[in-house]
Amino acid sequence: MLISALLISSSASAVLIQEWSSTSQVIQKQQRGLQLSEEVAIDFAGDPMNVNIDRSGTDHEITFYILNTGEHPMDETKMQVLIDGLSVPATGVSTSFLGTPTPTAWNPNVLLEVAVSNNTFNSYADNTDISVFVTVTSEYVSGLTSSASFNQEVRING
């Protein structure tokens, strides 16, 4: 009887220790993830009252700038842009880094020029206020990624 009780309590201990180990790992990972999310950030850069719209193409093109204001590199290929709630397809989004010498990665304090084109922009007149929402995923940092976003009301001018 005693042996049975010892076996049961040993099994319970083993299970609890295992659970404790996995729980602490999950919590540690969660903490690292939360810390990373605090350390990645992007922000609209430039003059929100002067966002250029190019009307020369079939689909009008809006150009704005995003600054990496976090502490880790961001992945500009994993970016989603919404203009007035409309998700712009990846084919309508082009990006380029600015600066001298021209950066090759979106590191902290690197400015990214974003040009988005869509035929729905053709109806925008000058001095129209539009909403720009951008969300981007970071590069992998110690096996983890996080995302950052901003929402900015801007005025477009051709």
Add this chain to the structure above:
Amino acid sequence: MGASVGIGGLIVGISMLVVFSMAISALDAQVATGLDAIESASVPDPSFTIDDVDIAQHVIHEVSMSAGNQGTGYFDGILKANVGSDECGGFSATFTTTGGEIDVGNVVITNHGFCPSSSTPTWTIYNMSNVVQTPTTPATFDAPVFHQYIYANITNQGSDTLKSDEVWVFYDGEEPETLTESQDSSESVLAGVNTNWYSGETLQLFWNDELSTNTEYERLAMTVGPTTLVRSTS
């Protein structure tokens, strides 16, 4: 015996569960404290002001003269410019002479001024006593090179030192460049890469904008980290 062992096992099991839940609670509290510490330790946003921005268009950036056009019968003197009755914002340049001829390449602008248009102004040549000279053969200056000059004063109001490479400047929302890139290499204290902009320091900035068109900027925007400021030009 059997019952007491069972009860003992239950007591041990429950005790372990209590310890486990207490450990989890402690860990949760530690996580919360850690996150609070991360948030409170975050760097404050940059804070700065654009005190003023002045734009001068049609500034006479360069005056030159070709060999053979130096005239004769001149003394060292002063060159001034006029467009009609407009004195081009007080433009003034000094020159030296050799044997009565104005020295090519030695016309030094002391006040760049600004003209009402990009038309070639009328040049008037004075002696050092501000009396109009009467040469034997008049000199002929080439058409001047006009640029747009921008002057601004900015003050770092925050507690942190900022770097000139971290400050992005936008002209009417376009053509972004860092403060280091934009500043005139010969006339600005910010010409060096990564120049420090200390807390409380006011920087006098000068842009020599080699404008090909006559577009006059109306708004100057600066972005440092998450902080963006815009100032209308005057």
